[in-house]
Amino acid sequence: MNGYAGKILRINLTDRKTSTIDTRDYEQWVGGHGMGSAIFWDLVKDKTISGFHPDNVVTIMTSPLSGTLVPGASARTEVQGIGVQSSPIEWFTRSNFGGRFAPMLKYAGWDGIVIEGKADKPVWIDIRNEEVKVKEAQHLWGLDTWKTQEEIWREVSGRGYDKWVELDSEQRTTQRPAVLTIGPAGENLARIACLIHDAGNASGQGGFGGIWGSKNLKAISVIGMGGIQIADPKGLMEARLWAQVKYGTDLKNLDASWFSKFGRKKPQNRFWDPHESARLQACIGCHLGCKERTNTGFGNESTCHETTFYTAYDKSKHGGRQTSATYIATDLLQKYGINAYEASRGLTYIRALQRMGIFGSGKRLNCDLDFRKLGEIEFANEFLKMIAYRRGIGDDFAEGFFRAAKKWSRLEEDLKTGILPYSYWGLPEHGYDPRAEVEWGYGSILGDRDINEHDFNFLFWWPSGAIWAGKTPQPPAGQVVKIIAEKLIPYENNPLMLDFSTDNIYSEHMAKLVAWHRHYTRFWKESVLYCDHRWPEFINSKVPGYSGITGEGEPRFFDVVTGKKFSFLDGMELGRKIWNLDNAVWTLQGRHRDMVHFSDYIYHLPYGGSGNYAMYHLPGREKGRWDYIRVNGRYLDKTKFEEFKTRFYNLEGWDSRSGWPKRKTLESLGLKFVADELEKNKKLGAG
Amino acid sequence: MSIMKLRDPSRELAMRVLTEVDFEHRLNGFILRERAGAVPISMYSFKEVVSLLDDPQPRLDFKQLEEWIRSVMGDTELAIHIAQAIRKGNNDQERTYLIGDLLGERLNQCKRLI
């Protein structure tokens, strides 16, 4: 099987038995999320169970491209299962992470891992090629995520990694095992605990750390020395070099990549003041890394939001100067294994309550954290320890700050004023507010989680920065939306899908953008595992006409590895099928359109205060002309959002009264068995 | 463009500038981080506002800041200077620098006094 290892590892932690699923049984779903959803559907009969229930199945899936030379698509691993973070329903959800795990799993001879049951004592899973052992983990339980990995590395090699490591006389590698582990937060069943791999890769959303903790699963380690068959090796090498030359970064001419995602002028994705000295660091196979390893060792491999966790407090405390507290606080997040969004939004929230006078030592919400030390490393450590070990009121923090607010009888009020910025499904708002950049909020509320898929954010970022600085954004909005619209197959050449003006954000055009986004990501990014950081690419300034690699790149690489002649459109259709399967799961979990609503503040609090300063710009039409228009200062109209939902459901072929899939839609996608199950449960959409 | 220098603050004003405010009187802004998006920042003190304006990508409603300085900090003189800076700046980035400098200067004056 080209691209595939051919088998999926199935582990029942209750009886510690391992077995094999033939990948061919799920080959039609291709990989990653598609396979995970299909396997979940088959193995979890009662989909209304809690994420903490032993019958919850966690799938950890690779794609046929994992471990190959495909740029920005070799290294991600997709984790799925019933989550424990969202509210009021623990949605069946997903989270993925980069690094080395997926490639190593493929080299070991596995396309994925399926975890079910619950061990009676802490265990870890030791995978060495095709040999799998479920081992006692008492000596690992309690260790932070970094120490756990180092300990496992010691055990597997026995003598370090400067020479070839031999599993037996024939099998050798120079590579350390790829380990995925929980920290103390997961061990103590925090709903906001993550899975951590290496220093800074995390499966952050969904609370999979707590789910593993509930299963007494500490870590999975994999070391592999095998190979992956490639359908067209010459073609893969050619395609790789084609992409690099045409779309990739050229260090001798960085300026040419002023507008690109695939090959960026500034590749690093870290937001603190940089270290004196560091290396750019990449996941396996990636053509342009986004991480770093530093001369202090602090902050290794952390990226994105986790690097903003403590910076503002550190600088404020230390006269505007950043200290190592910024880096160390982020490292603590990784070591305890705590979701960076919950930690940072949560800290902002409790500080607000502290300033309100109701949170603190001896207050109604009793907490000994000394806010005078906010900005020092001790404060960050105390706060995170409270979450990880459920100390004092940390027991509430560990439930996620949405549930904490509910317990504190503050939920309704704080969602009304927005001081608890949790806008969808009891989850922290990401930074692309539903009132401004609607495709993000809509995708999140119509799905299961903060989508965390940045495909269209450049439409905000680049013009907003230019306008703030008094410059005219280039290229102009009309040109940009035209280039992108060409690529939005099967809804191609409809630029109104990218019109973020208030008149258009509830329209069927916007519904198409959201549908396109969900389908593209379900297949190309969550199943084939093209990394969100480099894909899709709509615009590339190196190319005459600015057209990016998306549309041509995805199917080209997919074909040279698998030999499957999947067109871009084929992928979109399969993405739509997977999205429908997921909605069927959510429907069985209890979803109804009446609960599909943002938090209160989204419907009446203007985003960012007034619209009178340069903050958030997006393409839109005003008086028939395309421009980058300002969208801060607005909020969503609840009635119009209801109408939008109806348009969206109609577009997807779902019953607009309930949001449930209809039989004819499911059957047209080859999902008759899903329609039958929904009907049995009286949850089939009518019509 | 020249903006008049700030006069020395009174002791009372300096105390207010160096003290945290309560929840009701906080000021809200954002720092922009590509991919993480617009990170909301709640500021409970003058120095936090200075810190925000020092960020490479701050976003703040300057009229709201002017009002905050006037009514919460009680610093009428500084508020007038901010209003001037709003008018004189050609874009928000320029305004950020002008206003950041003003607030930075006031903060230093207050720190020296107390």
Added chain:
Amino acid sequence: MGAGVGGVFQKLIWVDNAIAAIPASEGYLLVDTKKCQGCLSCMLACSLVHEGIENLSLARIQVLQNSFEKFPDDLTVAQCRQCVEPPCVEACPEKALYVDKKNGNIRIVDIKKCIGCKSCIQACPYDPGRALWNPDKKKALKCDLCSNAPFWSEKGGVKGKQACVEVCPLKAIQFTKKIPEQKGDTGYRVNLRGEGWKKLGYPVD
């Protein structure tokens, strides 16, 4: 002496005031370990063009890293040095690991002659050893500077291209014809960071 004498005698190379009886390779790989981003693309490309599959254990260049270590000690690159005095060639009882005089004196494995005794693997004095073991074919293999890369449409060898050099996204590997200093590592480490690297915000020393 030396290059002045042609014809019957082998071309002799003066290195470190010693005469090497084995002709020196006409090609070497140098790496900038501070520039390397640890993506292993070189390894993936190497295995791909030689074997037609992706297998890190069959990559003739190896990148080793430790996520928890400080830069620059967090990563090292182990490329074959095409030693002027190659212990692997000397160790091979079958002359399967030999100096290919038709291809710029590259030290390579003739798999038809290899009997899988692993003498070359044991002989390499560097850690990790640069001669590799193919457990399926039960043969040794080693970097050949892509002189025999059947799954690549480009011409390899000392007069051609090397897959690792071409694929490295940051251009952290360089091919050279000049013989590197043989003692220690410095001869095989090179600074390939220039203005572009500075623009990324990293040191160029």
